[in-house]
Amino acid sequence: METSILFEQVGGVARLQLNRPDKYNAFNRPMALQLQQYLDECEHNSSIRAVYLVGAGKAFCSGQDLAEVVDPQGPGMNRILSEHYNPIVSRITRLNKPVVAAVNGVAAGAGANIALACDIVVAAESAAFIQAFSAIGLIPDSGGTFTLPRLVGWQKASALMMLGDKVPAAEAERLGMIYKWWPDAEFAQQSWALAERLSQMPTQGLALTKTALRWSASHTFKEQLENEDKLQQRAAATADFKEGVAAFLEKRKPVFKGE
Numbered sequence: 001m002e003t004s005i006l007f008e009q010v011g012g013v014a015r016l017q018l019n020r021p022d023k024y025n026a027f028n029r030p031m032a033l034q035l036q037q038y039l040d041e042c043e044h045n046s047s048i049r050a051v052y053l054v055g056a057g058k059a060f061c062s063g064q065d066l067a068e069v070v071d072p073q074g075p076g077m078n079r080i081l082s083e084h085y086n087p088i089v090s091r092i093t094r095l096n097k098p099v100v101a102a103v104n105g106v107a108a109g110a111g112a113n114i115a116l117a118c119d120i121v122v123a124a125e126s127a128a129f130i131q132a133f134s135a136i137g138l139i140p141d142s143g144g145t146f147t148l149p150r151l152v153g154w155q156k157a158s159a160l161m162m163l164g165d166k167v168p169a170a171e172a173e174r175l176g177m178i179y180k181w182w183p184d185a186e187f188a189q190q191s192w193a194l195a196e197r198l199s200q201m202p203t204q205g206l207a208l209t210k211t212a213l214r215w216s217a218s219h220t221f222k223e224q225l226e227n228e229d230k231l232q233q234r235a236a237a238t239a240d241f242k243e244g245v246a247a248f249l250e251k252r253k254p255v256f257k258g259e
Contacts, residue, residue, distance in 0.1 A: 003019060003034075004018070004019050004020050004028070004030055004031035004034055005017065005018065005019060005031060005034040005035050005038055006019045006056070007038045007041075009045075009047070009048060011196065011199060012047065012048060012049035012050060012196075012199030012200065012258070013048070013049070013050050013051070013052050013192075013195045013196055013198075013199045014038070014041075014042045014045075014048045014050070014051045014052065015052045015054070016035065016038055016039075016042075016051060016052065016053050016054070017053075017054050017055065017056050018031070018035075018053075018054070018055045018056060018060070018061050019031075019056045020056070020065075021055075021056040021057025021058070021059070022057075023062070023065055024057070024058070024059035024061070024062035024105075024106070025055045025056060025057070025059050025060065025061040025062060025111070026061070026062045026063060026064060026065035026066075026111075027061065027063065027064050027065060027084065027085075027110060027111075028065045028068045029068065029074075029075055029080075029083075029084065032080075032083075032084035032085070032088060033083075033084075035088055036087050036088060036091060039051075039088070039091040039092065039095060040091070042095060042097065043091070043095055043096060043097075046258065048097065049097055049198070049199040049200075049201075049203045049258045050097055050098050050099075050100065050195045050196075050198040050199035050203075051095065051097060051098070051099040051100065051195075052100050052102055052191070052192065052195040053099060053100065053101050053102065053114075053115075053118060054102040054103075054104055054191075055103075055104050055105060057105070058105045058106075059104075059105040059106045059107075059111075060101075060102075060103045060104055060105050060106060060107040060111055060115060060127065061107055061108070061110070061111025061112075061114065061115070062106060062108045062109065062111055063108045063109025063110040063111045063112070063132060064080065064109060064110055066136075068080075081141055085110050085113075085114070085141055085142040086142075086143075088114060088142070089113070089114060089117040089142050089143045092114070092117045092118055093117055093143075093214055095210075096203075096204075096207040096210075097203055097206065097207055098119045098120065098198045098206050098207075098210065099118040099119050099120075100118060100119070100120050100121075100122065100191065100194060100195045100198065101114075101115040101116075101118035101120070101121045101122070102122055102123075102187070102188075102191040102192075102195075103115050103121060103122065103123040103124065103127045103129070103169070103178070104123075104124050104127060104187065104188075105124065105126065105127050106127065106128050106129075106130065107127065107128070107129050107130070108129075108130040108132040109130070109131070109132040109133060109140075110141060110142040112129045112130060112131060112132075112144070113131075113140060113141065113142035113143055113144035113147060113148070114142055115129070116129075116143075116144065116147045116148060116151065116177065117142070117143050117147060119210055120179050120194065120198075121177070121178040121179055122178060122179055122180050122181065122182070122187075122190075122191050122194060123169035123172060123173075123178050123180075123181045123182075123187075124169065124181065124182065124183075124184045124187035125169055125170070125181055125182065125183045125184050125187070126169070126184050127168075127169045127181070128166050128167060128168050128169065128172075129166075129167045129172055129177065129178075130164060130165075130166050130167070131144065131148070131160050131161045131164055131165075132164055133161070133164070134161065134162055134163070134164050135164050139161075140161050144161070145157075145161070146217075148160065148161070148177075150217065151175070151176055151177050152175045152176055152177055156175060169181035200256060201256055202235075202238065202240035202241065202244060202256045202258070203240070203256070203258030204234075204235065204238045204240060204258065204259070205235050205238065205240060205241070208231045208232075208234060208235050211231060212224075212227060212228060212231050215227050238259060239257065239259040240254075240256045240257065240258065240259060243255060243256060243257075244256070
């Protein structure tokens with residue numbers, strides 16, 4: 001089977017690398033299904049406390065491999081969405097630990113929107129984001145029409161999606177599309193350090209924070225307050241909360257275990 005996703009666990013971080021560099025890491029069916037499989041492993045493996053998603057070679061991900069779309073024996077557009085991209089972004093947003101998108105190069109089409117579905121998006125200086133769908137007569141998918149307007153506003157998202165403008169990393173940060181960018185020479189080290197830092201934090205608290213943020217997109221302020229109350233009770237029952245309080249009172253660095 002094609003090894004289109006490279007997986008390794010380093011300490012508490014799962015490193016998932018999109019690995020079709022000759023195709024600029026464009027997705028085909030094997031790659032999409034492998035990524036889902038590894039995201040499931042990240043979900044259920046308690047020793048994994050953060051996920052780091054990056055591309056091999058010059059690109060992060062150029063989106064869908066169009067050769068598969070036009071292949072009469074291929075899965076067809078309906079299955080590509082329902083069995084490939086929708087399950088991927090759903091897994092990322094539901095995953096009970098933080099996911100870092102380390103955008104090392106161009107992120108286009110579905111590749112851009114998969115990145116934007118992650119909890120923290122960082123980029124190399126030479127990276128760029130492109131909503132490439134309009135160039136071939138399609139609409140943005142992989143949750144992009146939900147995510148992008150909430151990050152950059154309705155007008156900007158509409159223009160970026162209709163015009164397909166290229167957004168360099170520095171501009172993406174200015175717009176609020178991503179958290180941070182670094183010069184190319186620093187990117188691998190800095191982005192990995194960020195994932196390692198997350199893996200040493202209170203994992204359940206981060207997961208509950210993620211839940212609260214996702215919940216807020218479709219609920220009222222009153223409902224959000226009620227949900228925060230419920231989630232905070234769960235956070236306060238964790239061993240990491242007790243450790244955090246004890247470390248604060250004892251004036252020492254906490255040692256969180258993700259429990």
